Amino acid sequence: MTKKAYLDMELLRFTTAGSVDDGKSTLIGRLLYDSKSIFEDQLDAVKKTSERKGYEGVDLALLTDGLRSEREQGITIDVAYRYFATPKRKFIIADTPGHVQYTRNMVTGASTANLALILIDARNGVVEQSKRHSFIASLLKIPHLVVCINKMDLVDWKEDVFEDIVDDFKGFAAKMDIKDVQYVPMSALKGDNVVEKSENMKWYNGPTLLHLLEHIHIASDRNHLDARMPVQYVVRPQKVKGYEDYRGFAGRIASGIFRKHEEVTILPSGFQSRIKTIYEHEKEVEEAFTPMSVAIELDDDIDISRGDMIVKPNNQPEVSQDIDAMMCWFYDKPLVVGNKYILRHTTNEVRSMVKEIVYKIDIETLHRNEIEKEIKMNDIFRLKLRTTKPLFFDSYKKNRSTGSVVLVDEATNNTVAAGMLRDK
Amino acid sequence: MEKYYITHLRELESEAIYVLREVASQFENPVLLFSGGKDSIVLGWLSNKAFFPSKIPYPLMHVDTGHNFEETITYRDDFVKQLGAKLIVTSVQDSIDKGRVTEETGKYASRNALQSTTLLDAIGENKFDGAIGGARRDEEKARAKERFFSHRDEFGQWDPKNQRPELWNIFNGRKHMGEHFRVFPLSNWTEMDVWQYIALENIPLPSIYFGHPREVVHRDGVMLANSPYLQVDCEDKVEELVVRCRTIGDMTCTGVVKSEATTVEDIIQEVASTRITERGGRFDDKRSETAMEDRKINGYF
Numbered sequence: 001m002t003k004k005a006y007l008d009m010e011l012l013r014f015t016t017a018g019s020v021d022d023g024k025s026t027l028i029g030r031l032l033y034d035s036k037s038i039f040e041d042q043l044d045a046v047k048k049t050s051e052r053k054g055y056e057g058v059d060l061a062l063l064t065d066g067l068r069s070e071r072e073q074g075i076t077i078d079v080a081y082r083y084f085a086t087p088k089r090k091f092i093i094a095d096t097p098g099h100v101q102y103t104r105n106m107v108t109g110a111s112t113a114n115l116a117l118i119l120i121d122a123r124n125g126v127v128e129q130s131k132r133h134s135f136i137a138s139l140l141k142i143p144h145l146v147v148c149i150n151k152m153d154l155v156d157w158k159e160d161v162f163e164d165i166v167d168d169f170k171g172f173a174a175k176m177d178i179k180d181v182q183y184v185p186m187s188a189l190k191g192d193n194v195v196e197k198s199e200n201m202k203w204y205n206g207p208t209l210l211h212l213l214e215h216i217h218i219a220s221d222r223n224h225l226d227a228r229m230p231v232q233y234v235v236r237p238q239k240v241k242g243y244e245d246y247r248g249f250a251g252r253i254a255s256g257i258f259r260k261h262e263e264v265t266i267l268p269s270g271f272q273s274r275i276k277t278i279y280e281h282e283k284e285v286e287e288a289f290t291p292m293s294v295a296i297e298l299d300d301d302i303d304i305s306r307g308d309m310i311v312k313p314n315n316q317p318e319v320s321q322d323i324d325a326m327m328c329w330f331y332d333k334p335l336v337v338g339n340k341y342i343l344r345h346t347t348n349e350v351r352s353m354v355k356e357i358v359y360k361i362d363i364e365t366l367h368r369n370e371i372e373k374e375i376k377m378n379d380i381f382r383l384k385l386r387t388t389k390p391l392f393f394d395s396y397k398k399n400r401s402t403g404s405v406v407l408v409d410e411a412t413n414n415t416v417a418a419g420m421l422r423d424k
Numbered sequence: 425m426e427k428y429y430i431t432h433l434r435e436l437e438s439e440a441i442y443v444l445r446e447v448a449s450q451f452e453n454p455v456l457l458f459s460g461g462k463d464s465i466v467l468g469w470l471s472n473k474a475f476f477p478s479k480i481p482y483p484l485m486h487v488d489t490g491h492n493f494e495e496t497i498t499y500r501d502d503f504v505k506q507l508g509a510k511l512i513v514t515s516v517q518d519s520i521d522k523g524r525v526t527e528e529t530g531k532y533a534s535r536n537a538l539q540s541t542t543l544l545d546a547i548g549e550n551k552f553d554g555a556i557g558g559a560r561r562d563e564e565k566a567r568a569k570e571r572f573f574s575h576r577d578e579f580g581q582w583d584p585k586n587q588r589p590e591l592w593n594i595f596n597g598r599k600h601m602g603e604h605f606r607v608f609p610l611s612n613w614t615e616m617d618v619w620q621y622i623a624l625e626n627i628p629l630p631s632i633y634f635g636h637p638r639e640v641v642h643r644d645g646v647m648l649a650n651s652p653y654l655q656v657d658c659e660d661k662v663e664e665l666v667v668r669c670r671t672i673g674d675m676t677c678t679g680v681v682k683s684e685a686t687t688v689e690d691i692i693q694e695v696a697s698t699r700i701t702e703r704g705g706r707f708d709d710k711r712s713e714t715a716m717e718d719r720k721i722n723g724y725f
Binding site: 003006007008009010011078079080081082083085090092104105107108111112219222224233235237240242243246250251252257279281282289291292293295306330342344345346347400401404405406413414418 | 428429430431432433434435437438439441442445446448449472473474475476477478479561562568569584587588589590591592593594596598599600612617620623624689692
């Protein structure tokens with residue numbers, strides 16, 4: 001790879017969910033292997049273990065299932081992160097288990113993804129699990145979905161099988177909020193349409209999976225409209241020569257673009273000022289946009305601390321103490337109305353109280369259940385909370401950074417839930 | 425909107441800096457674990473950027489096994505001076521002298537595992553509540569499951585089955601008295617990303633990362649740098665070769681590879697074509713299939 005090439009690569013994060021038999025591990029193994037991201041010593045170790053366990057062939061799942069308990073049980077329990085790169089892009093795979101009891105892991109893997117791979121076994125078509133995975137992708141607002149119709153070798157590479165599944169999925173996807181869906185017929189086992197174009201499915205003129213992953217347009221997925229910077233840390237050198245009066249508000253741009261000399265508003269105080277400098281680390285820049293980490297200096301001496309948010313006067317987030325969110329429950333103790341939790345949102349932290357469980361989603365049928373509302377681990381539900389201090393936020397639909405929260409149990413400090421905020 | 429995107433290296437940099445600033449905000453007494461290896465050098469470099477123009481608001485700590493490449497120590501002292509940071513050195517020899525650990529004996533003796541006790545003692549003595557480390561998820565399968573903010577109980581133990589879920593970029597560093605966190609800002613970096621970033625930023629490195637003549641010992645398919653700390657017997661083949669280190673750690677278990685690479689660019693080309701993982705040359709990982717998980721549970725880096 002030339003220096004020019006690697007200095008101009010983009011990062012794409014994608015997630016996959018699946019269980020033992022739908023070929024997910026084979027597919028990931030294929031992507032890693034064909035892009036030369038599996039090393040010989042890793043492959044040797046996996047081969048040895050496969051032989052010892054008496055498996056036929058090489059079980060590529062052993063590459064990702066790293067923990068002792070996972071290897072013992074032969075299942076993926078946690079989210080495993082895998083990496084590979086081509087000369088065009090670097091990829092981060094959040095590989096998650098597919099069963100209902102691991103919904104929380106799927107939600108975790110989906111939270112940072114630009115794209116989700118949905119695996120469908122061509123022999124079975126669109127089943128409940130594929131629907132569930134797509135629902136989670138839509139709930140977490142993953143902008144791109146690639147439906148991999150796998151095991152085409154087992155249906156004699158037939159075009160009509162593929163077309164029927166595509167039609168079926170389209171009917172179902174129409175009910176969900178997904179921007180971009182693409183379909184690829186493939187055989188991960190034989191390698192057809194994963195990295196190399198299939199010789200067996202000449203009727204398919206579309207791109208291979210890897211080609212899609214390398215070319216899907218992701219730069220415009222980010223929110224460049226609503227300028228938001230949650231203040232993370234205040235940099236005050238004081239004793240450093242030449243910077244005695246420097247006071248930089250450091251943080252990662254959550255969305256939008258900030259430019260030097262622009263007017264800004266600070267929340268929650270509502271004070272206005274103008275941007276004096278923007279430093280991207282040691283270098284001064286004219287503008288900053290998501291996902292850059294920067295430090296902003298203002299013209300006026302205003303009291304600003306961690307948890308505050310820098311925005312623009314003519315484009316402000318919602319401000320409220322009443323929060324309405326879609327949540328996923330992570331904890332083995334049930335959620336109870338009246339319970340208090342610490343709510344973390346951007347760099348801010350407030351206390352909150354559970355006011356009402358509006359409904360629970362039946363993850364098998366995707367129906368809303370407004371009657372049986374006991375919330376257990378892995379449940380997805382709509383919740384109303386009241387916070388001790390106002391939160392400044394956007395709906396998750398508009399802004400994945402300023403629209404997301406987690407709840408932390410005060411007694412155990414465990415992260416017990418994740419939430420996607422809704423419009424007021 | 426075409427121009428509003430940043431490259432993968434800048435995105436990884438921004439993510440790591442975000443994590444470092446979270447550490448400085450969420451913990452009262454953080455520390456950066458500095459081994460003199462390239463990953464911890466990159467962490468020091470990023471820390472310098474994260475709080476610019478201020479000095480780094482946490483000390484660097486080296487857990488010294490006493491079995492060092494001399495170049496690493498010289499580099500460490502220069503680097504720390506250049507950053508204007510505070511350095512703490514805590515030594516495995518002291519732990520041995522105090523009777524906290526027992527030196528391993530025999531041909532395969534290494535102080536690598538003993539570091540965990542020295543590290544945990546130092547964390548306790550200094551009351552550190554957040555220890556930043558350079559571990560990456562691509563290094564090893566147990567590390568692939570590691571969180572950015574990884575909780576350690578009052579015994580310094582990791583509980584891989586009960587890790588806190590980490591979503592978006594919201595990190596939960598809340599803890600009880602006596603507990604601490606290990607934080608890994610380079611979680612999403614690969615070996616290749618680290619080298620490319622070193623090239624992009626022109627970060628100086630210890631000379632042993634580049635090809636140099638050295639006496640090596642061949643042992644169980646791994647080449648180790650020969651040193652007074654290594655027990656060599658007649659079964660070991662010893663020869664002089666031109667080699668470089670892929671990772672730097674305790675001399676008794678860090679392997680070297682044959683390499684003529686003299687520049688970072690040479691190394692990038694070499695990493696691109698290599699078919700063995702970085703830790704493939706680490707003796708400490710070869711002890712069993714879950715060697716890393718087992719050591720991590722007990723407090724290892």
